Amino acid sequence: MNMQLSEQEIVRRENLDKIRDLGIEPFPAAMYPVNATAAEIKAGVETDDEGAVTNFQEVCLAGRFMSKRVMGKASFAELQDSSGRIQLYVSRDDIAPGEDKALYNTLFKKLLDLGDFIGVKGFVFKTRVGEISVHVKELTFLGKSLRPLPVVKKDEDGNVYDSFTDPELRYRQRYVDLTVNPEVREIFKKRSKLISSIRRFLDDLGLMEVETPVLQNIHGGASARPFKTHHNTLDTPMYMRIANELYLKRLIVGGFDGVYEIGKMFRNEGMDRTHNPEFTMMEFYVAYKDYEWMMDTTEELLETVAKAVTGDGKTKIGDKEIDFKGPYRRLTMYDAIKEYTGHDISGMDEAALLSLCKELHIETDKSMGRGKLIDEIFGEKVEHLLIQPTFITDYPVEMSPLTKKHRSKAGLVERFELIINGKEVANAYSELNDPIDQRERFEAQLELAKRGDDESMPLDEDFLRSLEYGMPPTSGIGIGIDRLTMLLTGQTSIQEVLFFPQMRNEV
RNA sequence: GAUUCCUUAGCUCAGUUGGCUAGAGCACCUCACUUUUAAUGAGGGGGUCCUGGGUUCGAGCCCCAGAGGAAUCACCA
Numbered sequence: 112m113n114m115q116l117s118e119q120e121i122v123r124r125e126n127l128d129k130i131r132d133l134g135i136e137p138f139p140a141a142m143y144p145v146n147a148t149a150a151e152i153k154a155g156v157e158t159d160d161e162g163a164v165t166n167f168q169e170v171c172l173a174g175r176f177m178s179k180r181v182m183g184k185a186s187f188a189e190l191q192d193s194s195g196r197i198q199l200y201v202s203r204d205d206i207a208p209g210e211d212k213a214l215y216n217t218l219f220k221k222l223l224d225l226g227d228f229i230g231v232k233g234f235v236f237k238t239r240v241g242e243i244s245v246h247v248k249e250l251t252f253l254g255k256s257l258r259p260l261p262v263v264k265k266d267e268d269g270n271v272y273d274s275f276t277d278p279e280l281r282y283r284q285r286y287v288d289l290t291v292n293p294e295v296r297e298i299f300k301k302r303s304k305l306i307s308s309i310r311r312f313l314d315d316l317g318l319m320e321v322e323t324p325v326l327q328n329i330h331g332g333a334s335a336r337p338f339k340t341h342h343n344t345l346d347t348p349m350y351m352r353i354a355n356e357l358y359l360k361r362l363i364v365g366g367f368d369g370v371y372e373i374g375k376m377f378r379n380e381g382m383d384r385t386h387n388p389e390f391t392m393m394e395f396y397v398a399y400k401d402y403e404w405m406m407d408t409t410e411e412l413l414e415t416v417a418k419a420v421t422g423d424g425k426t427k428i429g430d431k432e433i434d435f436k437g438p439y440r441r442l443t444m445y446d447a448i449k450e451y452t453g454h455d456i457s458g459m460d461e462a463a464l465l466s467l468c469k470e471l472h473i474e475t476d477k478s479m480g481r482g483k484l485i486d487e488i489f490g491e492k493v494e495h496l497l498i499q500p501t502f503i504t505d506y507p508v509e510m511s512p513l514t515k516k517h518r519s520k521a522g523l524v525e526r527f528e529l530i531i532n533g534k535e536v537a538n539a540y541s542e543l544n545d546p547i548d549q550r551e552r553f554e555a556q557l558e559l560a561k562r563g564d565d566e567s568m569p570l571d572e573d574f575l576r577s578l579e580y581g582m583p584p585t586s587g588i589g590i591g592i593d594r595l596t597m598l599l600t601g602q603t604s605i606q607e608v609l610f611f612p613q614m615r616n617e618v
Numbered sequence: 619g620a621u622u623c624c625u626u627a628g629c630u631c632a633g634u635u636g637g638c639u640a641g642a643g644c645a646c647c648u649c650a651c652u653u654u655u656a657a658u659g660a661g662g663g664g665g666u667c668c669u670g671g672g673u674u675c676g677a678g679c680c681c682c683a684g685a686g687g688a689a690u691c692a693c694c695a
Contacts, residue, residue: 118664119628119646178655185652202652225645238653261629262645264656272656273630273644279687280629291629335694380694381619390695535695591695615686 119259126222127255133218137255143230146171150194152235156243167235170245172197173253175290176227178262181220190231190245195293198244199231206250219250226256226290263291282612295607301420302596302608306373308419309393309592312412318369318395323358325351325375331571332356332513335378338388351377356513356587357574359396360542363585364577371395373592384604385534387593388613396587402525402541405586406502409529409537410437413500413595420599427601428532431498439500439529444489447503451493456485464488478563482509495533502527509559512552512568514540515584536595539588546578 116124130137147170157166174192185202203215223229230251238244261275274292275281281288281295288295310320328347330337332354342349355372362370373393382388397404417424417435424435442450445457454467464484468475473491475484485507497503504527505517514524525541543549553570560567596608606612 115666117628117646122646180654180657181651182654182657183651185654187654187657189655198655200653204652236653238655240653240655242653242655244653259628259645263629264644266656270656275629277625277629277687279625282687333695376695378694381692383691383694384689386694392695538695589695594695617686 120257123224123255123257123259126224127257130218130222130252130255133213135218135252137252139253143173143251143253144171145173145230148172148194149174149190149192149197152197152245153195153243156235158237162237164235164237169232170235171230171232172245173228173230176223176229177225179223179225186219187244190229198242199247200238200244201247201250205246205248214250218252224256225262226258226260227252228254228256260287261291278606282606282614283617285610298600298602298608299610301600305416305420305596305599306592308416309412310373312415313371313395316369318371318397319367321359321362321370321372322374323355323372327352329569329571331569331574334568336380338377338379353378355394356589357571359394359587360582360585361574361577363396363398364580364582368399369395369397382613384606385594387605387609391592392589393592394587394589396542396585398583398585400586401584402527402539402586405539405588406441406527409539409588410439417599426599428598428603431532433499433532433598435500439502441502441504443505444485444503444507445505447493448485448488451496452488456488478559480509480559482507486510494530497530498532500529500531502529509555511540512556513543515543516548531598534594536598537588537590539586542582542585542587544578544582544584546575549578550575
């Protein structure tokens, strides 16, 4: 612990003592009777013919003290609460009406530091320049700030000075970032709105929100390296989940017609501007539906969510505008590859695909089967070109071990991914519910593993057992919440949509 | 994991070819000021130049190693 204090920290600690010397508790326990917020006041002010404010004549608000402009016996200051900032007018003889002017001359002018929490009671008025302000009649100290916050200033043209921008400091000390950068707060408010609108949509659809294990004995349901841990009492290895798919399907087996879960997944892989070791997925499964229904529902869901978050259902990423209004373009994987590369791969075997990859300058290795090769071609040559929401459908069976075979196209499965701004946002299937087929698919995955594919899926006997009891036809989908948030808030880095992105240990 | 770049006051940043006591704005301290708003005016204080080595008469600057961060790439959602 570094106890070397800066000059400003020493001053604040001295001020703390002096506040106590005045007989004022700098960290009071009692609740403070807030009855208004900065935003409410600014939005709801009413004035008479002379321009005098007629409402909000007895307001009580609380927040951080964020700026101070002292002009002798009167001062202007700014109070920041969770809704925003509002100007305060503090005059000496109002807050210290008697002989003793210490409350103004000492407490307000000297001992109150930027960042301290205060409560104010007073009435709302407009200054000569028309700024909506609170004329403070009573000031209460609510909490001392011992460290100086970065002071971000804005001029009348909206230019920002000395903004707190260092990404490392912003992510490590997100509380500071949130305090001084209002646009950061907005991103997280939008994230919250996004999640709550998803939840509302799924609840209205009649689905039940469920929770499934994060600690698992077998890390199934996706292809990724897991975090490994250990349970002491059971003395057994455990894994943090990389997916919850197999558990949600077990619940469909158990008789729930529709379930969803919004939760954290953990993947022990690289970190970059689109990957964090823990991330949030929303998955839902509905019995007696297929992937066609799921595409329609996904369009409705995303249109609803996008409107809830952005207002008009559109978002800007760089110079691109993305419109979430459905219907979205639907393109089979083969047609997409044909459209963007000019090659018809529908009849190609593994050898033909290998030589096509060579022609297209796509790197391959021996572990890649036919499905993986097709996935590579799509990923390299098509995916990044799909900016507006586009459903890519009908994937090769080899790369979709949990998906039902296509009802009419041999070698394909009933699966779609939703691509937006060149990235996968959702992945959905008509779920495979034939236990014998499912066992064969797992076994095919084991074969891929033997060829060296380290992302292949392990076999889950209990999941197979549940399917053997019988699972209704079901469609399911997974949507990456962080990525969707990035899209809807115009962010290009996942760290900007996570409160506390993973960082190396501070030294 | 690879490559490139970055790290100087609480914050944002200058810092010349290696050369006096390392600078600016905001913030902080002192004084003045009862409708200001990037308040203003006058004065003042504040530095582990990321860390550790090395070269040199002399290092914020050059060299080596390390830490942390960012971007790009690989893998992934």
